[in-house]
Amino acid sequence: MTKQIIEIADRFIADEACSRQDLVELKMWLSNPASSVEVEAWLWEHWAMSPEDDSNAMIEVVFRQIDEYQNISSKPAFSLSQIMKVYQRIAAFLLIPLITLGVLFWMTQGNGSRQMVENIVPRGQKSQIILPDGTRIWINSDTKVKYPGNFEKKQRDIYLEGEAFFDVAKETSRPFVVHTSGINVKVLGTKFNVKAYPNENQIETSLFEGKINLTADDSKSSDRILKEVNPGEAFVYSKESHKLASKSFQKEEIDGWKNNRLIFKDDTFNNLVRKVERWYDVKILYDEKLFDDRHLTVELYEGERLERLLEIVGMTLSVNYQYDKGKIILTPKSKNM
């Protein structure tokens, strides 16, 4: 009997023909408490033998549904910060321009007060804005961009702390100047990337199209040209030594972050960790001395999960990782394991 009903059940799930009598028996078997142990054994067998199937199910949807359930039972088990974290993650991929925190404030300048707009993009997010002159800016995680609500007649000034890619609207009579805490980038109309995080010693500029001038950032000689950069060139400025040096042009890496892909190209371990922290908004703890000789090239696609990155890093660089209260702790794998 049991064997026969299992044969019917298997036929049913395989979408093969079942007679009315088969179906009546199957219905009985599935709902009768007396056969529940058999049913469970049958299900377990299928569980064990079902091959994995690539799923696109989204954790955000799961969290939202949990949230809805819990609102119904009015028993909040999720803290606000946890919910925010989830929404941030959705926002990072879907609502890119909307989430940017636009802060208006007044900044007094030599010729009177002007309204400034400040865009702050937190860790774990990215944003894209269009300026009044038509210039488009892609803003990377953990970055602050500040600019006047209306550009001045002589010059278009914008202030950057962090990383951004600029596609500047061409205006021959009104240069566009990106101010960082080290050098300024002066252009007429081009495409280029500037990476100037306050907590990093280097400021990187990469030119995609057109022409840009790197100028000094001291008040006395703000127009002193340090370097004329040509397309396909990249330069790095050291805040410590105040020196400029040429650097390999990493087109893929820059295109990558603009398109929500995280790319490491022969990156040092420290660089990698800082990028991952900004990208996923996590804190990573590790002993710098133990890892400084390790380099890595990885390309991750949009929405790739942190877990997978850690798996790759773990395997290729022989690193163990552990989660501890929202932090990730990295330790080298011991050789004899």
Next chain:
Amino acid sequence: MKKLLHTEKELIEKLKNGDSFAFEVLFYKYRNKVKGFARNMVPAQIDLEEVVQEVFVKVWMKREMIKPDKDFQAYLFSIAKNLILDYLKSAVNRRLYFVEENFQQDMLIEEGSEITITQEAEDKLMELIDQMPERRREIFKLSRFNGMSYKQIAERLHISENTVDSQIRNALAFLRKEFRKFLALAFLYFFQ
């Protein structure tokens, strides 16, 4: 490998204590397994990603039942099996509706007519059922697929038997009208 297993045990304990980060890691680790199981077991029309999400909502809601010293898959299976069982039961009920002539009667198809119930016709009817207002759809399914009497449905949904009756009438009127259009088109196509 050893280290990973150790980590998973920690994750399971964290999940039991309500750590959403651990939950997320386990979700990504096991969603493919759950989808594979669902694909094996539920009818093709069901959205498998929805099943996966539903399973993990339950995984979180019932996390107090987790036994950290046991394999996580045992817990995951205990959640998944109940959901899959529900899907299976309603799939069987649906099939019964279509093989037991209820369908022909409902759609006023004469006995012995040339019309055979193709998979396409079945899918069409299911599609039409999904187009009905939520309450009407629920009542129709309870009646036709679960074989409940009007009285049982009325009790379950806390409504009068009259309401059940009029909802079923409305449902049938809609379905017959739309289904006839479908049949007419299907025949046109067939004789071309």
